Structures are given as structure tokens and as C-alpha cells.
Amino acid sequence: xAIHLYLSLLPEALIASMLSxxxxxxxYAVGSAKKSRxxxxxxxxxxxxxxxxFRMEEAIQRCVPHEDGSLKASVYVSVYRVLEHxxxxxxxxxxxxxxxxxxxxxxxxxxxxxxxxxxxxYQEIVPVSPLVVSRLGPMEFIDQIVRNPVSLVKLPAIVFxxxxxxxxxxxxxxxxxxxxxxxxxxxxxxCLTDVKTKYASTKMVDRTHSPDVHYRTIKNGFYVxxxxxxxxxxxxxxxxxxxxxxxxxxxxxM
Amino acid sequence: MMxxxxxxxxxxxxxxLLSMAVALYLYFWVMKQDPGTERxxxxxxxxxxxxxxxxxxxxxxxxxxxxxxxxxxxLVFSIQPETAGGGAVTLHVREGVIMAVAFVTGAVxxxxxxxxxxxxxxxxxxxxxxxxxxxxxxxFKLSFNAGAVLGLAMxxxxxxxxxxxxxxxxxxxxxxGFSFGASxxxxxxKAGGGIYTKTADIAADLxxxxxxxxxEDDPRNPAVVADNVGDNVGDVAGMGADIFxxxxxxxxxVMLLGGSMGLTQAENIKYTIIPLILCMLGIFxxxxxIALVRVKEGKKPGPALNRGTVITCIVxxxxxxAFVSLTGVYMGVFxxxxxxxxxxxxxxxTSDYFxxxxxxxxQETSRVSTSGSAITIITGFSYxxxxxxxxxxxxxxxxxxxxxxxxxxxxxxxxGIGISAVGMLSISGMIVSADAYGxxxxxxxxxxxxxxxxxxxxxxxxxxDSAGNTAKAITKGFSISAAALTVLALFAAYSEVVSAAGIExxxxxxxxxxxxxVFLGALTPPLFSALTMLSVTHNAFDMIEEVRRQFxxxxxxxxxxxxxxxxxxxxxxxxxxxxxxxxxxxxxxxxPLLVGFILGPNALGGFLGGAIFxxxxxxxxxxxxxxxxxxxxxxxxxxxFGGPGSEAHKAAVVGDTVGDPFKDTAGPSLNTLITVMSLVxxxxxxxxxxxxxx
Numbered sequence: 001x002a003i004h005l006y007l008s009l010l011p012e013a014l015i016a017s018m019l020s021x022x023x024x025x026x027x028y029a030v031g032s033a034k035k036s037r038x039x040x041x042x043x044x045x046x047x048x049x050x051x052x053x054f055r056m057e058e059a060i061q062r063c064v065p066h067e068d069g070s071l072k073a074s075v076y077v078s079v080y081r082v083l084e085h086x087x088x089x090x091x092x093x094x095x096x097x098x099x100x101x102x103x104x105x106x107x108x109x110x111x112x113x114x115x116x117x118x119x120x121x122y123q124e125i126v127p128v129s130p131l132v133v134s135r136l137g138p139m140e141f142i143d144q145i146v147r148n149p150v151s152l153v154k155l156p157a158i159v160f161x162x163x164x165x166x167x168x169x170x171x172x173x174x175x176x177x178x179x180x181x182x183x184x185x186x187x188x189x190x191c192l193t194d195v196k197t198k199y200a201s202t203k204m205v206d207r208t209h210s211p212d213v214h215y216r217t218i219k220n221g222f223y224v225x226x227x228x229x230x231x232x233x234x235x236x237x238x239x240x241x242x243x244x245x246x247x248x249x250x251x252x253x254m
Numbered sequence: 255m256m257x258x259x260x261x262x263x264x265x266x267x268x269x270x271l272l273s274m275a276v277a278l279y280l281y282f283w284v285m286k287q288d289p290g291t292e293r294x295x296x297x298x299x300x301x302x303x304x305x306x307x308x309x310x311x312x313x314x315x316x317x318x319x320x321x322x323x324x325x326x327x328x329l330v331f332s333i334q335p336e337t338a339g340g341g342a343v344t345l346h347v348r349e350g351v352i353m354a355v356a357f358v359t360g361a362v363x364x365x366x367x368x369x370x371x372x373x374x375x376x377x378x379x380x381x382x383x384x385x386x387x388x389x390x391x392x393x394f395k396l397s398f399n400a401g402a403v404l405g406l407a408m409x410x411x412x413x414x415x416x417x418x419x420x421x422x423x424x425x426x427x428x429x430x431g432f433s434f435g436a437s438x439x440x441x442x443x444k445a446g447g448g449i450y451t452k453t454a455d456i457a458a459d460l461x462x463x464x465x466x467x468x469x470e471d472d473p474r475n476p477a478v479v480a481d482n483v484g485d486n487v488g489d490v491a492g493m494g495a496d497i498f499x500x501x502x503x504x505x506x507x508v509m510l511l512g513g514s515m516g517l518t519q520a521e522n523i524k525y526t527i528i529p530l531i532l533c534m535l536g537i538f539x540x541x542x543x544i545a546l547v548r549v550k551e552g553k554k555p556g557p558a559l560n561r562g563t564v565i566t567c568i569v570x571x572x573x574x575x576a577f578v579s580l581t582g583v584y585m586g587v588f589x590x591x592x593x594x595x596x597x598x599x600x601x602x603x604t605s606d607y608f609x610x611x612x613x614x615x616x617q618e619t620s621r622v623s624t625s626g627s628a629i630t631i632i633t634g635f636s637y638x639x640x641x642x643x644x645x646x647x648x649x650x651x652x653x654x655x656x657x658x659x660x661x662x663x664x665x666x667x668x669x670g671i672g673i674s675a676v677g678m679l680s681i682s683g684m685i686v687s688a689d690a691y692g693x694x695x696x697x698x699x700x701x702x703x704x705x706x707x708x709x710x711x712x713x714x715x716x717x718x719d720s721a722g723n724t725a726k727a728i729t730k731g732f733s734i735s736a737a738a739l740t741v742l743a744l745f746a747a748y749s750e751v752v753s754a755a756g757i758e759x760x761x762x763x764x765x766x767x768x769x770x771x772v773f774l775g776a777l778t779p780p781l782f783s784a785l786t787m788l789s790v791t792h793n794a795f796d797m798i799e800e801v802r803r804q805f806x807x808x809x810x811x812x813x814x815x816x817x818x819x820x821x822x823x824x825x826x827x828x829x830x831x832x833x834x835x836x837x838x839x840x841x842x843x844x845x846p847l848l849v850g851f852i853l854g855p856n857a858l859g860g861f862l863g864g865a866i867f868x869x870x871x872x873x874x875x876x877x878x879x880x881x882x883x884x885x886x887x888x889x890x891x892x893x894x895f896g897g898p899g900s901e902a903h904k905a906a907v908v909g910d911t912v913g914d915p916f917k918d919t920a921g922p923s924l925n926t927l928i929t930v931m932s933l934v935x936x937x938x939x940x941x942x943x944x945x946x947x948x
Binding site for chain 1: 467468474621709809812814815893894895896900
């Protein structure tokens with residue numbers, strides 16, 4: 001029986017499992033007897049990936065079927081500083097699971113967009129999860145937050161996504177924002193105005209923002225970066241999702 | 255012997271039979287269509303079994319109730335005092351038996367029409383979903399034809415029933431008994447169906463959508479089958495019974511008034527029969543209108559439905575004009591009927607203004623939802639109150655115009671008001687066909703979701719569904735305004751019946767008994783609304799606990815590996831709805847009799863007046879406010895103001911949940927309530943006139 005490795009983003013953890021990605025997503029979101037529920041995002045990791053930080057073999061040995069024959073759903077390998085010890089080339093696919101347990105697979109792409117528009121809204125997901133606005137495009141944002149040696153605020157690695165800003169991306173002072181789903185929108189407008197008009201290129205909107213995201217607000221896809229590597233997992237358009245993954249489309253309120 | 259004009263009754267019966275024959279033809283045509291995949295058939299069978307189980311329980315209870323009321327009516331009308339205040343009694347066994355038979359026949363006719371409609375609806379749901387696999391026009395034709403089964407069966411049964419009773423007895427009072435039977439059943443079917451459907455809807459939404467995050471019509475939701483069953487028993491069977499009751503009551507009110515036009519005996523009979531003829535002409539117009547409703551591939555279904563209604567109105571006006579011109583009937587009949595017809599359509603479309611997301615009320619309510627649920631409730635409720643204005647102005651205008659036109663053309667003005675109600679309802683065949691189409695396509699969409707059909711099917715079902723919402727809004731405005739005019743005519747008929755018993759009725763606000771009656775009448779609709787809505791919350795609470803229990807105890811349900819226990823939720827909804835009907839039924843039938851026998855006929859007149867005015871206002875408010883909140887939520891779900899899951903959406907969901915029992919339980923039952931109270935008062939008026947405490 002194949003053993004899968006998953007890098008969970010909500011919360012950050014490395015998990016060994018006998019379940020396929022779709023079944024794992026369902027289990028993670030709704031199927032646990034422990035009643036832990038909610039949106040899930042996780043990468044499927046190359047099963048051959050090994051790193052001295054993780055006691056991988058020990059976990060894999062424990063990943064065996066239950067006495068009743070049912071598959072072992074999860075053996076937690078690590079729940080702390082997982083991403084920074086990950087070889088990003090080992091990330092195979094990203095899976096987005098809705099609150100009711102439907103899973104969408106995103107494949108990586110080599111064509112990494114650097115964003116359009118003057119201003120950007122970033123939801124950081126791992127290892128910390130603030131909501132941030134910035135003048136910097138996604139590539140510059142990674143450079144600043146992960147690779148800039150003089151930055152005071154620096155992370156060893158990061159997973160984040162850019163969210164839609166609508167008219168605010170160009171015109172934070174006057175742009176319409178009534179159709180944006182974010183809470184505390186006046187503060188968001190003020191933060192965008194600040195990064196547009198003041199010296200700071202990046203500003204935190206919400207330091208304890210829930211890493212759960214409305215999937216329909218994702219602008220392009222998900223970025224994963226560390227000092228040396230950068231991976232990008234593009235999000236299909238709503239039309240493509242509706243055509244190819246209608247159930248997920250409905251569950252995700254696209 | 256009756257006058258030769260009576261020949262028209264035979265033609266009316268023939269028209270009724272034709273209507274029934276076309277309904278049966280369409281029924282078998284629908285049944286011949288492809289029911290689809292094994293999975294679709296399985297899902298449809300859950301809904302069919304749930305709906306049948308509920309209707310069997312409902313009709314069994316109502317059957318027992320009808321027999322009991324029938325026996326009471328037989329006894330009361332067989333043994334009547336000769337003079338006011340009691341005194342010697344005389345036996346009128348034949349009269350008592352006729353009244354009882356008429357009552358039971360009315361109840362049975364109403365039940366058959368509702369059952370036929372529901373039966374074809376549950377069969378048509380799955381076939382519409384399957385047809386949507388191929389084309390929109392095919393699915394539209396199937397669902398509309400299925401709706402036409404209810405529309406045509408309803409008007410056919412009503413016209414046959416009323417005509418046969420009148421032919422048998424030559425008495426409009428006996429047809430009143432028929433109408434009372436139909437209305438009593440309609441009230442309970444409508445209120446019961448309304449309680450059922452909203453119990454299931456609220457439980458399915460609050461736990462499934464809000465707490466767990468699963469989409470609408472997802473088969474993992476234990477309440478989803480009950481929700482779909484509710485759409486059938488509430489929106490199809492209940493609505494069919496509701497319009498059946500208004501249709502019959504308006505005709506009966508005018509028949510009663512026709513008998514006292516003060517003309518020659520032959521003329522009185524003629525004007526007693528005229529409402530039946532108007533209904534007959536409406537059947538012909540509806541048949542033509544229904545035949546012309548078509549959607550070409552690539553075209554929208556909404557305009558096709560509206561075109562059918564407009565064509566039916568025009569055809570009806572033309573053949574009514576021809577009839578009035580050729581038979582020497584007062585031209586006032588034509589103008590009064592036309593006034594009612596036009597008013598009905600206008601009121602229907604103004605209701606649409608307040609509930610359609612193309613207009614300001616829904617958009618504004620959606621916008622303010624970004625500030626939380628309290629503002630959503632206040633805004634929606636306020637627009638609901640404003641929505642009363644055009645309808646009430648329309649009713650007032652129809653009343654004044656039809657009255658004065660009738661008077662100016664040599665006819666009784668109050669007879670003209672009654673004719674305007676009959677004119678409005680004569681085209682019920684078409685109106686109900688368009689209305690029943692709505693829940694059929696709504697359920698088709700649900701089945702397509704549950705059977706996991708291709709998303710193209712869902713897209714087509716969505717398009718079909720959006721047309722059904724407008725038809726539904728128009729029908730609600732139509733039925734409430736028609737009921738208002740009907741009860742005004744019934745109110746006049748009540749006065750006529752009391753006067754005929756030798757008691758001069760004086761309804762003056764300077765009389766304390768009348769004032770007491772007005773107050774008691776005015777409180778009845780709000781009290782009825784409260785009782786039915788509390789039933790919904792009470793039953794929904796139980797079902798919410800059941801749905802939570804199933805999710806809690808069996809995680810495999812959400813994971814999609816275990817089938818939920820749908821039957822438990824279906825059973826909870828059915829039992830809760832039926833046990834909740836006792837008090838509302840007493841209010842409708844018992845309270846007018848208590849007021850009449852204790853406070854006397856003048857107070858009962860005041861009682862009816864109070865009930866009519868608050869009943870119409872509450873019905874309009876609740877139907878329109880509920881529809882507005884519902885569509886405000888749907889508007890946000892299109893991506894406006896943050897879209898699904900946003901703070902605005904959460905507030906709008908609260909508004910929609912509040913509005914659910916407003917628009918589908920209490921609101922639509924109120925017009926039936928005031929009709930039942932008016933009918934029971936008119937029916938017992940001769941006895942109340944002679945026997946009362948004060």
C-alpha cells in the first residue's frame with residue numbers, strides 16, 4: 001500500500017498517510033472522528049523526500065492499516081518549522097479542500113507571473129498568516145521578505161497568495177470596493193493609500209488574519225519560496241473550474 | 255324550471271371536462287418522457303415517497319375533519335329555529351344533507367386538484383432535469399406542461415363541481431357549502447405545506463449551508479429530501495388548493511349576489527350563473543394561452559411565460575366582450591371583469607418590482623447588508639410595508655371603478671366588485687400553470703444536483719428557475735389582490751344573507767359590539783401568522799437538532815461514504831406540520847362562529863371587516879418582504895457586496911431565514927384564512943341571524 005506525504009498548510013505540518021489526496025482532503029476537512037473541521041490546503045510531497053530534520057522512517061513504519069483493515073489516515077511527522085526544512089522541488093501538487101471536503105488539484109507551472117496593477121494584497125499562509133498590502137509584485141515581495149539580507153522582518157520560507165483588489169489596485173482613494181468580501185474595508189483602503197503615497201512599500205493590514213481564504217478571491221495562484229527556490233501553482237479560471245470541477249466550484253462558493 | 259340561460263351551465267361543465275381531459279392528456283404525455291439515469295430515478299423516488307407519505311397523512315386527517323364538519327353542517331342546517339332568539343325548530347333534512355354533501359364535495363375536489371398537481375410535479379421534476387440534458391426548450395416544454403396539469407385540473411374540477419352542485423340544487427347557498435369545503439381544505443393544505451416546507455428549508459440551510467458549508471441541494475444534507483418534498487407539498491399542492499379556493503369563493507360570492515339583484519326571477523338566475531360562464535370563458539382563454547407558450551432554443555423562458563399570460567388576458571377580454579354583446583348581459587359585467595383582470599396583472603407586476611433584483615428595493619437591501627443583519631431586517635421590512643401601497647391602491651381603484659362602472663351601466667355596484675374578482679381569477683388556468691412551473695424547475699435543479707448531473711444541466715435549470723421566480727411573484731400578488739376583492743364580495747354576500755333572514759344588519763363604528771368585532775377580527779390574521787410561524791421555528795428547532803445529530807454521530811455522511819437518514823427528517827417535518835394545524839384551523843372556523851353566536855351578526859360583520867383589512871395588509875407585507883430578503887441574498891450570491899461567505903452574505907442569510915416563514919408559510923395562508931372566515935360567516939349567517947347571545 002502506497003504511503004503519501006502531505007505538507008499541510010492549515011496548520012503547518014508534515015503528515016504521512018495511506019489516503020489518496022482527494023480522500024485525505026475529505027478526511028482532513030470533514031471526516032475526522034475528532035470532529036476537527038474546516039478548509040484545508042496541502043501539498044503532496046514526493047514520497048522519496050527525506051531530510052534529517054524529520055524522523056521520516058519512524059513515521060512511515062507507523063503508517064499501517066488499522067486492525068479493522070481501514071487505512072491509516074494520518075501520522076504526524078512534524079508540526080513545527082516544516083516548510084523551512086522542505087526541498088521545494090519535492091512539492092508535487094497543491095490541493096485546495098473546501099469546508100465540506102471537496103478537493104481541487106493545482107499543478108505547478110514554470111511561468112511565474114509577477115502580478116499586474118500598482119498595488120497588491122497578499123495573504124501569507126505559512127509560516128505566519130498576516131494580511132499584507134504592498135507596492136511590490138509577488139517576486140519582489142518574496143525577495144524582500146525571504147531573501148533580503150538587511151530586512152528586519154525576514155522568513156526562512158513562505159507560502160502566500162495574492163488576493164483580488166478590484167479598482168483599489170489602481171485607485172485606493174476613490175476605487176469602488178463594495179463588492180470585495182474582506183472585513184474592515186475602510187482600514188484596507190487606508191493601508192493601500194499609505195503604501196501608495198508614503199515611503200513604506202509594504203504594510204500589514206491584519207496581523208492575526210485567518211489564513212482561510214475565499215478561493216474565488218485568489219488572483220493568480222499560490223507562491224512558495226525560500227532562499228534558493230521558487231515554485232508557483234496557478235489557479236484555473238472560474239470558468240475552467242466550473243467546467244471541469246463543478247462540485248468543487250459549488251462548494252467553494254466560486 | 256330554470257331559465258334557458260341555464261344551458262350555459264352545461265357548456266360550462268363541458269368546458270370543465272375539456273380542461274380535465276387536456277390536463278389528463280398532458281399528465282400522460284409527461285409520464286411518457288424519459289425519467290433519466292438510475293441515480294436520477296433513485297433521487298426522485300426519495301422525494302416522491304416523502305411527498306406521498308405526507309399527503310396521505312394530511313388527506314387522512316383532513317378527510318376525518320371534513321366528515322366531522324360535514325356532520326355538524328348537516329345537523330345545524332337540518333335543525334333550524336323558526337324565529338330570531340330561538341323558539342320552535344323545524345326540520346330541514348334535505349337542506350342539511352345538501353349542505354353537507356356540497357361541503358365534502360368541495361373538500362374532495364380541492365384535494366384531487368392538489369394531489370394531481372403534486373403527483374405530476376414529482377414525476378416532472380426528474381424528467382425536466384433529464385430533458386435539460388438535451389435542450390432548454392425541451393425542458394421548458396416539459397415543466398410548463400406539467401404545471402398546466404395542475405392549472406387545468408384545478409379550474410376544471412372547480413367549474414364542474416360548482417356547476418353540478420348548482421344544477422342539482424338550483425341554490426347558490428349550496429355552492430357556498432362547496433366553496434367552504436374547498437377553502438377549509440385549502441387553508442389546512444396551504445398552512446400545513448407552508449409549515450412543512452419552511453421547517454425543512456430552514457433546517458437544511460442553517461445546519462447544512464451555514465454550519466457545515468455544504469451547498470444547496472447536496473445529497474449529504476439529511477434535510478435535503480425533506481426540503482425538496484416541501485417544495486412540492488407547499489408550492490404545488492398547497493398553492494393549487496389556495497388558488498382553487500379563491501377561484502371558487504369569488505364565483506360563489508357573485509352567485510349569491512346575483513340571486514338578489516332585485517330583477518325578475520329569470521334575470522336573477524341569469525346573473526347567478528354568469529360567474530360560472532366567466533370561469534368557462536377563462537378556461538377557453540387559458541387553453542389558448544397555454545398552447546401558445548413556447549421557447550425557442552437560445553431564447554429566454556421568462557418572456558414566454560409572460561407572453562402566455564398576456565395572450566390569455568387578451569383572448570379572455572375578446573371572448574368575454576363577444577359573450578356580453580351577444581347575450582344581452584349588462585355591459586357592466588365586461589368592464590368590471592376587465593377592471594379586475596387589468597388590476598390583477600398590474601398588482602402582480604408591482605409585486606415583482608419589490609422582489610426582483612433588477613430594482614432598487616432588493617439592491618438596496620443587499621447593499622445595507624454590509625452593515626449587519628439588523629439593518630437588513632429593518633430595510634427589508636420597510637420595503638415590505640411600502641410594497642403594500644401599490645397593491646392596496648390597486649384594490650381600492652378596482653373596487654371603486656368596478657362599483658361605479660357597474661352602477662353606471664344599470665347593474666348592482668357590489669355585484670360589479672364581485673365580477674372584478676371573478677374576472678381576475680378566470681384566467682387562473684394560465685396563472686397557475688405558470689406558477690406551478692416554478693417549483694417544478696426548482697426541484698429539477700435539485701435533482702440534477704443530487705444526481706450529480708452534468709453542469710450544463712444545472713446551467714439550463716438555473717435559467718428555467720429564474721423565469722419561475724418572476725411567475726411566482728406575479729401569482730402571489732395576483733392571488734392576494736383577488737382574495738381581497740373576493741372577500742369584499744363575500745362580505746356583501748354575508749350582509750345579503752343576513753338581510754334575507756329578516757335581520758337588518760348595521761355595521762357602524764358607533765356600535766360597541768361592532769367595534770369589538772372589528773378589533774377581534776383585526777387580531778386574527780396576526781395571531782394566525784404568529785401561530786404558523788412559531789410552528790415553523792419549533793419544528794425547525796427539532797429538525798436542526800436531528801441534522802446536527804446525524805452529522806455528529808456519523809462523520810461518513812459528510813465524507814460522502816454514508817447515506818444520511820432522509821426518512822427521519824421527512825417524518826419529523828410531516829408530523830410537526832400536521833400537529834401544528836389544530837389551533838390555526840380553530841381560528842379560521844371556530845372564531846367567526848364564536849363571535850357570531852355570542853356577539854351577533856353586526857359584530858360578526860365588524861369582525862370580518864377587521865380581518866379582511868389586516869389580513870390583506872399582512873399578506874402583502876409578508877409575501878413581499880420575504881421575497882425581497884430571499885432575492886437580496888441571491889443577489890449577493892452573484893458576487894455583489896462581497897459574495898457568498900462575506901459579512902454581507904451572512905446578514906442576508908439571516909434576512910432570508912426570517913423571510914422564509916413570512917413568504918411561504920404565513921403570508922400565502924392569510925388570503926385563504928380571510929376567505930374561510932368570510933365563507934363560514936356567510937354559510938352560518940341565516941342561523942346566526944336567528945340565534946345569538948347579544
